Amino acid sequence: MEKTCEVTGCTNPSFKTVPAELARKVFSLSVDKTKVHLCKEHYKEYKKKTKEDRKIDRADWV
Template identity: 65%
Template sequence: MSEKKCDVKGCEEESYKTVPAELANKVFTFDAKATKVHLCREHYKKYKKETKKEREARRADWV
């Protein structure tokens, strides 16, 4: 069984989390057709920092 790899171009690390491509595209560039992308720990940490306010706003809309 092959492990998933980080989808960030040039990164060969093992996938840590899967996130929505719509938000991840604001930080990194991915395939336009993808709906979800795999990120390694390092890129996931950067994704969280860069999208924190938008993710909080989305959660507030759900309430």
Template identity: 70%
Template sequence: MEKICDVSGCNEERFKTVPADLARKAFSLKSDKTKVHLCKAHYKEYKKKTKQDRDIEKMGWE
């Protein structure tokens, strides 16, 4: 079984796994898991949309 992207309406093959809470800020997701799979295009968009949140999380300023 081929794994596909967890973004609603996308049927591309998965590329990366990311935390679902950050991915929900950028996309509407198919599942309520703690980690989700994104295709290459959605992963690139995810990185752009969540850069500030990820930087804050790395610094421990949640």
């Protein structure tokens, strides 16, 4: 069974899995999990909108 994008209203196949905490800042999600599956289009949007948050997270563990 192929997994699908977990953004509300999207039925595209899953491309990447990302932390739900950051994904909730960008999208309305249909599930309550710790990790969510995103399609290629939503993953690209996720990367653009969470760039600064991810940069700060990486700086913490250096």
